[in-house]
Amino acid sequence: MPRFLGDDFMLPVLDPLNTPFYTTGSLQMQFCRACDAAQHPPDDVCFSCQSTDLEFRAVPGTGTIESFVVIHHPIHPALRDKVPFAVALVSVDGADGCNVMGNVLGAEVEDVAIGKKVDVRFEEVTNAQTGETLKIPQWALA
């Protein structure tokens, strides 16, 4: 899937904490092995119990829109053909308390609403500078 906003936009710099999220093609959330809390973004320490025994687990890739914003003004010339578009904050099923932000792909902005169910979609892109293939999570209305 080509990137919704175009391939010229910056890509995340991969590190051990974000590589599962951006490269696996499944929605990977970080969980604490000590207390089973989920957290996002990933960190070296559990936000709940301060354990450092953390792991990534795949979750179903579904969620609910908690909030969203509609972008009307193209702050970059490359966005001129993309507006209006919606960016949603999604509570992720299977990872209580975790929200993931992403563009809402393939929807009219009038159809985006708080409480609507969404499914993850992955935008695959190869970083020309590093050769790394990323699979960036975005959302689509279910």
Ligand SMILES: [Zn+2]
């Ligand atoms: Zn914990």
